[in-house]
Amino acid sequence: MMNMFIYTENGDLHIRKPNGLEYCFNNTDKPNLGFEYDVVIYDEDEFKITKYDDDVSFEEQVREKLSDVEIDAIETYIANSEAPVGVSLASQYSEKLNNICHDFCHQTAERYGFNCVNDAMIAGRTGSNHPYRSDARRVLEYYDTAWNVYVGLISEIQNTREDVLPEFAHFESALPRPQQVPNV
Numbered sequence: 001m002m003n004m005f006i007y008t009e010n011g012d013l014h015i016r017k018p019n020g021l022e023y024c025f026n027n028t029d030k031p032n033l034g035f036e037y038d039v040v041i042y043d044e045d046e047f048k049i050t051k052y053d054d055d056v057s058f059e060e061q062v063r064e065k066l067s068d069v070e071i072d073a074i075e076t077y078i079a080n081s082e083a084p085v086g087v088s089l090a091s092q093y094s095e096k097l098n099n100i101c102h103d104f105c106h107q108t109a110e111r112y113g114f115n116c117v118n119d120a121m122i123a124g125r126t127g128s129n130h131p132y133r134s135d136a137r138r139v140l141e142y143y144d145t146a147w148n149v150y151v152g153l154i155s156e157i158q159n160t161r162e163d164v165l166p167e168f169a170h171f172e173s174a175l176p177r178p179q180q181v182p183n184v
Contacts, residue, residue: 005042
């Protein structure tokens with residue numbers, strides 16, 4: 001994963017370290033990198049805007065290519081940067097996995113014809129005469145499986161030192177994907 005350093009015209013500083021940890025400082029002073037700039041983008045694109053003009057759109061700003069010396073200064077800043085208190089790779093992974101798990105459960109419910117997991121829970125309750133109660137129960141079985149896997153992954157993440165934590169894709173791939181629904 002490539003490092004990222006973005007300093008915006010609004011004073012927001014976004015950083016991504018080589019291990020994937022991302023964090024942001026809002027309304028912060030411009031870091032002293034040893035060169036003049038109002039905006040720096042060092043990610044997939046690499047450029048600086050020396051004089052940001054509020055009367056011109058971002059796309060129309062005058063951009064300058066970053067020199068090798070400027071890139072070295074940015075890389076050094078990233079290497080020495082500390083994440084805010086409470087921000088860690090483990091918490092970032094946990095939040096992303098949580099969002100994916102919710103999304104997968106929602107997708108599964110929709111694939112079986114329910115607006116959300118709550119609708120499936122109502123249709124699949126004990127004693128239900130809903131015409132799609134068996135489909136609702138499949139949604140709930142998927143829900144249980146997905147969240148059990150999630151809890152196991154979170155335990156693994158929390159019990160692994162950050163310097164040896166595998167890439168996020170390792171954990172994401174362990175979550176069961178929503179399956180195609182047969183005969184619907």
